[in-house]
Amino acid sequence: DGGITQSPKYLFRKEGQNVTLSCEQNLNHDAMYWYRQDPGQGLRLIYYSQIVNDFQKGDIAEGYSVSREKKESFPLTVTSAQKNPTAFYLCASRSQGGPQHFGDGTRLSIL
Amino acid sequence: EDKVVQSPLSLVVHEGDTVTLNCSYEVTNFRSLLWYKQEKKAPTFLFMLTSSGIEKKSGRLSSILDKKELFSILNITATQTGDSAIYLCAGIQGAQKLVFGQGTRLTINP
Numbered sequence: 001d002g003g004i005t006q007s008p009k010y011l012f013r014k015e016g017q018n019v020t021l022s023c024e025q026n027l028n029h030d031a032m033y034w035y036r037q038d039p040g041q042g043l044r045l046i047y048y049s050q051i052v053n054d055f056q057k058g059d060i061a062e063g064y065s066v067s068r069e070k071k072e073s074f075p076l077t078v079t080s081a082q083k084n085p086t087a088f089y090l091c092a093s094r095s096q097g098g099p100q101h102f103g104d105g106t107r108l109s110i111l
Numbered sequence: 112e113d114k115v116v117q118s119p120l121s122l123v124v125h126e127g128d129t130v131t132l133n134c135s136y137e138v139t140n141f142r143s144l145l146w147y148k149q150e151k152k153a154p155t156f157l158f159m160l161t162s163s164g165i166e167k168k169s170g171r172l173s174s175i176l177d178k179k180e181l182f183s184i185l186n187i188t189a190t191q192t193g194d195s196a197i198y199l200c201a202g203i204q205g206a207q208k209l210v211f212g213q214g215t216r217l218t219i220n221p
Contacts, residue, residue: 042212043211048207101156102155105152
């Protein structure tokens with residue numbers, strides 16, 4: 001089935017640790033996105049990529065990094081510089097002119 | 112600064128009622144407006160509105176965009192408990208970037 005797969009569903013981070021959230025899509029979409037959602041709030045854009053080997057910062061990129069080496073994959077690393085990483089992280093992809101479609105999300109917590 | 116504002120933030124109604132959710136936007140290079148329904152996990156796509164004044168309909172849900180007044184509404188008629196969710200609207204800025212509102216939490220009581 002075509003779709004967006006995020007893993008893991010739940011992730012725990014220790015102080016000072018970097019963690020990487022996976023996002024894979026088999027929809028052949030060019031554009032991919034990472035959002036953060038905090039309780040009671042909408043989605044805030046972290047990074048997005050329109051083509052392979054290119055990406056742009058969103059509104060809250062500090063403390064995060066991404067790569068786009070393959071069209072299908074857009075992993076997000078939450079670095080130790082992100083002081084408040086506890087949130088629900090959503091990955092999305094989009095074809096030209098179409099709506100964004102989302103994965104099921106990763107819930108990140110601090111140990 | 113680009114922003115999308117939804118109202119109300121929270122709404123509780125009885126099953127069978129009709130609800131109207133509001134979304135106003137100020138988005139540079141505005142292209143389209145999207146509505147999503149979010150239950151436990153991923154937001155699921157409802158509508159994409161590009162032209163002003165043309166209603167889109169899907170079952171008991173309908174939506175319309177007013178590009179002059181910069182707002183959109185989402186109507187749900189004959190609500191059911193399964194309609195309980197967070198409803199998100201987002202403006203598409205330029206070619207690719209979305210600006211989301213904070214969402215409306217809708218609760219339908221039996």
